[in-house]
Amino acid sequence: MHVELEQRALLTAAATADTLARDISGGAARTAAASPVSLPSLSPMAAKARWLSEQVPMLEQLAALALMLDTDADGQVAIDLPGDTWDPAVLLEQSADQRFGPGFVDATGLGGEELTTLLLTLGSVGQDLPDSSAVMTPDQLRTFVIDHPQVARALQQTRPAGSGPGAVLYGLTLPFMTAPGGGAEVWEQRRLEARELFEGLSPDDAAILAMTYPSIVGNLPGVPFANRADANTVNVVVALDDEQAELADLRERHEHNQHDWDFLGMNNDDLEGPIEDAEDRVALYRSILADDRQIVYFDPSGDGSIAELHAPIDPRTQNVGVLVPGTGSDLSNFQGTADRSLTFQDNAPPGSLAMISWMGGDLPDDIVQDAPFANYSVDLGPRLADFSRDLALEIEHSAAPDAQVTVAGHSYGGAVVGRSELSGLVADRVLHIESAGMGHDIEGPGDLPDSQGDVDRYSMTAPGDVIGLIQGTQAGDNIGHGADPDSFDGTVRLHTGNKVDGSLNTGVGSHTSVFQEHSDAWQNMFEVFTGGTVETYRSPDYYYPPPGPYGSPSMPVQVGWEDDGERIDIE
């Protein structure tokens, strides 16, 4: 049997039939209500309208089938089928599995009209389709996926096929043998091609394409941030579903621990920490989905990786800030980093500063056991540099191509930023905040590539912060974080000022208090992010107590500041 299908005509027919059925039904009812005498001829009209209405899903199903089979996107398909009868529903499932990967339809758990609507929506990318209520908008698809975690899970398994935009996307993921300019040249070319692919689609098509292939698009270099966020919505839905299951399991085990053989209760609290972490991750994922937060990098495995763009880069944007947190950071406490980024963004004139919180991989868990080692920053540095190239492309293609970029790292995050410079971080300004160092193996400006010649560097370390003990120390291949950022040639050292109560911001606690909103240190960070006026370092004024009774030396005590800092305009 030979079958020819045109999705555009079928969708038009479906919409027209639906309208006609409503008109007949409504018209018959209105006429009957208006007539002073009984009109028996109207009686069959309701049944006819219902019959007509029942044809609509069939027409839409055929349209969906046509879309699934139309891999070259020319608007029509012709198929030869064995025998004289065929079941469109079966053929639709087979063709959808062929289009998106084996088992796709089963994995969605959908059937009937819901499945048809999903397939019409996913298949609509790159197609010239008439307006139809059977095709979801990106917002509707987003809501549908949030309400159907099983669909999100199925979408994570999709693999592009055919010759449309999905196939172009697939091409960007294929391995390559070699290139005249080396692998980096290919990666950069692919970054541009990914950008071109999504920018060449309508905004709706780009968003739907991203949500159709979330595993590929979520972290794919070059993809516009808005579309990475579309894809990561799907990925976060799955992560939330997984985390909720994990949390339920932990709670069940915790409950079991309270009544198990361990009558001394030794294991009663074992799972409290993991439960709190899981609760925090669930809260984060829920907040991301409820508030439509723009997640431009996401991987929930292990301690997790995430990057969030807190405001759009639009014509008002003058500065973009990236904040990299330090030791102890993971997905369960990412909200803390996001909150700090927002303090800077919300205190800048509307739209002028777009902040990004970046935690693109595993950071040390423990200050003593992990943080002295460089392997985390050696791994994360190139990732941050790669992300900065995506950010540069995003800015270049935005309505604010002159926006200035500041990349700031706190504590161990400073060493990450330092190592990213070694990989060609694209930034106008770099800010080290109570930083562990300039990055392993970076002892002077000569160790940095030529690309970093125009980067303006700033650093702040409060007097007495214990991180000062490790700044500038390095031993072997994996211990220490290179030069001291405060004294690195060409770096402007900034004042950390006083704490909120007016007392000196010094000592162990200063590592914490620099982020307090509107403190002197916070204000200096704000000025770097916004390209304002910074206050440079002020030397601490120490009082040296007399030696102890047996001549033992006393610890000097800071009593004030020895000198005034300078005011420097950043631009």
Added chain:
Amino acid sequence: MRRVIGAFAVVVLMVSGCGKENGMDLQERAEARAVEARGHIDQLARSVGTDLVVRQNSLTDCVPGQDDSGLDLVYTVHVTVEPGAADRLRGEIADRLAAEGWTVKQDPEHESGLVSVRFQKDTFTMGAKVSEADHWAAIGGSGGCVR
């Protein structure tokens, strides 16, 4: 023997219970400080402009990424301002707060015209940034890190 085990179990339960109580206590203490801080910040915001919109209101880690570093209020509101708001902030508002015991810091004016004044008193800090060109001001602050 049973009595010893029972007593030990009671001690263990008390200790584990204490940990939970401390956690709750931190949250309560941080929230109490936050209530006071929000009061100061809202009052400053209403004296600078109108149409107060809360942009950020959360108790967050004192150190980003370190959930054992204590809790700190992050609270920022936006208001609409009329011409002259920046002068009033630097003048009468700053004078009034100084008389109430707040330390006043006037930051250099931004090239963009952004005027910033910050206030400190006890553990509280707050600041106002006014951009008359945008008819806008941000007022935010913190009650300080509660451990």
